[in-house]
Amino acid sequence: MPDLLIELFSEEIPARMQAKAADDLRRLVTDGLVEAGLTYRGATAHATPRRLALAVEGLTDRSPTTVEERRGPKVGAPDKAVEGFLRGAGITRDQLETASDKKGEHYVARITREGREAPAIVAEVLEAAVRGFPWPKSMRWGDGTLRWVRPLRRILCILSNEEGATVVPLDIDGIEAGDVTEGHRFMAPGPIRVSGFDDYAAKLRRAHVILDAEERMEIIGQEARNRAFAAGLELVEDEGLLREVAGLVEWPVVLMGRIEERFLALPPEVLRTSMKEHQKFFSVRDGEGRIVRFITVANRETADDGATILAGNGRVLAARLADALFFWENDLAVAKAGMGAWLEKLRSVTFHAKLGSQAERIERIAALAREIAPAVGADPAQAERAARLAKADLSSEMVYEFPELQGLMGRRYAEAAGEAPEVAAAAQEHYQPLGPSDDVPTSPVSVAVALADKIDTLAGFWAIDEKPTGSKDPYALRRAALGVIRLVLENGLAFPLWGPMRTAFTAHGVRPPNPDDPDDYSGMAEPIELEGFLRGFLHDRLKVHLKNENIRHDVIDAVLTGERTDDLADLVGRARALNDVLATEDGGNLVQGYKRAKNILTQAEAQDGVEYSYGGEPKLAETDEERALFAALDAAGPRIDAALGSEDYPAAMAELARLRAPIDAFFEAVQVNSDNAVVRRNRLNMLSTIVRTCERIAALDRLA
Structure with a gap:
């Protein structure tokens, strides 16, 4: 069984495309081979800046002859x-x-x-893969029709076994397959003939090409750490940059240079961002956290050990950092003057065509933050001040140059302006959390502004009917909703959302429905059901969030009933307690008893045309089991009241679970629909007590 080796050798492939391209090559070729009737033992793909390579082991040398029986008319x-x-x-x-x-x-x-020989199949499959390759962007060159991410220069395609290697006959737009590759562009540019994957990888290494991207990453990371450590410094780890740089070089050579003293006054974040975005440099910091050196990765060894490369990189870096220093100094002057000029600029910056300017948005967020502040333990005046300044840095020169520094620079500028630490921190923290793994702010002022920002966003886009649809969410509304959920839950806030949401809708010119009359839409610009928004959108996001806690979706559905469904902390407390008790035998049996009681009660009420909701009379009980259940309900009531009053939902659920035994005994021994009308009515009223007691926690009939 032969092994197959393919290499597609081209001009430089963008680093961001390499990993997916290697996976796509493996998928397209192996799927095509299998579809054509060949099998294989294993396949591995590799990418460097100038090549995609695929090694397929244990390929069958011929597809089998097949007979298909097709039914006709x-x-x-x-x-x-x-x-x-x-x-x-x-x-x-x-x-x-x-x-x-x-x-x-x-x-x-x-x-x-009839079965076919492997070379013919490989040629056919590879040509189809090359011509249909899913590059995000591709180009044509010369007079050919072939499209590739960059001009394709060589195709290596060989089948090898113990007897040697055979070139697969293939010609794609004048590029004829062979058994030749090339080494490093500068250090070993000549052709290299290979006979199989092991020979290929070994000869490339001797020609200063490391084929495996993970190995290049390991070399760069380890050497960078070693160089920083030798200088008594520390490398600032950056996994994304490391992966990107490994895609820029075939033979990584790590060099460390100095940053000019005049630039050390820049905030470390500015230095790091400028070096990473413009130069793909790693940052090296000292014991005080200052960025004092940079690490660059060259693609070649030089006679002067990289001195010329470092000198050139240093000059380019100095020019970039000079711009950053200019921005920083100009911005500091505006910040120390109170940032009024920046806020004025935001009046002419459109947030959304239907939602006004950034300045108008800031006014809404400031008012909302002031309203939210008492509920989260923040000073209302500080929360309003923080909201007014939180987005001022959007007008700064530094953030215009480096948008990813928004918020962080706002904090720096607020500190320079002499604002309170809580106000300055909110400028950075109010954007958080940006994702499921991002930290949640805990400072009350930051929490107030963050909630106000996200609630205004949600209400605004709902008001103009720009809700997420399917997988499309251009305004990141799902992320905003998840941010609200995490801010509330992770800070343990008893924070009903109805009031702030109503305020936000009103600020957008839409009066939400009366919470006491969901059908009242009079005077509204559009009939927007805020209750539907809370339950439909926020609660769906809540289900996604709680999935990591292994809380069942039907448990969430069960607690989304009755009052306080916009108090997320209360809702989740009930869900967790119910989820835990359902994992016990008593909990499962309690649910069955509840459902039985609910079904009997519902049928009786429909049949009799009355509502049984007054509670039973123990003196009318006829059996010991009936009297025991009355006693259990009477004893459990005050304890459940106390637990619910203190929001101790595990204790409340434990009390409910204790009712399992008397409920089971009652249903085993007692016939609810007695021939005696008085006894029947009394028993149905007792069932209503069971149902209402359970539903104070959740609607258990919604459980699967």
Whole structure:
């Protein structure tokens, strides 16, 4: 069984595309081989800046001969039907056979497909893969029709076994396959003939090409750490940058240079961002956290050990940092003057065509933050001040140059302006959390501004009917909703959302429905159901968030009833307690008892046309089991009241679970629908007590 080696050698492939391209090559080729009837033992793909490589081990040398039996029309069918069947099967009339089944006699075509040799199949599959390769962007060059991410220069395609290697006959737009590759562009540019993957990888290494991207990453990371450590410094780890730089070099050479003293006054974040975005440099810090050195990765060794490369990089870096220093100094002057000029600029910056300017948005957020502040333990005046300044840095020169520094620079500028630490921190922290793994702010002022920002966003886009649809969420509203959820839950806030949401909708010119009358839409610009928004959107996001806690979706549905469904902390407390008790035998049986009681009660109320909701009378009980259940309900009531009053939902659920035994005993011994009308009514009223007691925690009938 031969091994297959493919290399597609081109001009430099963008680093961000390499990993996916290697996976795509493996998928396209192996899927094509299998579809054509070949099998293989394993396949690995690699990418460097100038090549995609695929090694397929244990490939069968020929596809099997197959016979397909295809059912045709009935014997005696019109000639046109038969002729169409013959054309589709690729046979002649004299090759038709007949067969019979319970539907009668019909024609059968037996189509034999002869097996093919592996080289022919490989050539066909590889050409299809190359011509249909899913590059995000591709180009044509010269006079050919072939498209590739960059001009394709060579195709290496060989099948090898113990007897040697054979080139697969293949020509794509004048590029003929061979057994030749090339080494490093500068250090070993000549052609290299190979006979298999092991030979290929070894010769490339000798030609200063490390084929494996993970190995290049390991070399760069380890050498960078070693150089920083040797200088008594520390490398600032950056996994994303490391992966990107490994895609820029075939032979990584790590060099460390100095940053000019005049630039050390820049905030470390500015230095790091400028070096990373413009130069792909790693940052090195001292014991005080200052960025004092940079690490660059060259693609070649030089006679002067990289001195010339470092000198050139240093000059380019100095020019970039000079710009950053200029921005920083200009911005500091504006910040120390109170940032009024920046806030004025935001009046002419559109947030959204239908939602006004950034300045108008800031006014809404400031008012909302002031309203939210008492509920989260923040000073209202500080929360309002923080909200007014939180987005001022959007007008700064530094953030215009480096948008990813928004918020962080706002904090720096607020500190320079002499604002309170809580106000300055909110400028950075109010954007958080940006994702499921991002930290949640805990400072009350930051929490107030963050909630106000996200609630204004949600209400605003709902008001203009720009809700997420399917997988599309251009305004990151799902992220905003998840941010609200995490801010509330992770800070343990008893924070009903209805009031702030109503304020936010009103600020956008839309009066939400009266919470006491969901059908009241009079005076509204549009009939927006805020209750539906809370339950439909926020609660869906809540289900996603709680999935990591292994809380069942039907448990969330069960607690989304009754009052306080906009108090997320309360809702989640009930969900966690219910989820835990359902994992016990008592909990599961309690649910069954509740559902039985609910069903009997519902049927009786429908039949009698009355509501049984007054509670039963113990003196009318006829059996010991009936009296025991009355006693259990009477004893559990005050304890459940106390637990619910203190929001101790585990204790409340424990009390409910204790009712399991008397409820079970009651249903085993007592017939609810007694012939005695008084006894029947009393028992139905007792069932209503069971149902109402359970539903104070959740609607248990919603559980699967």
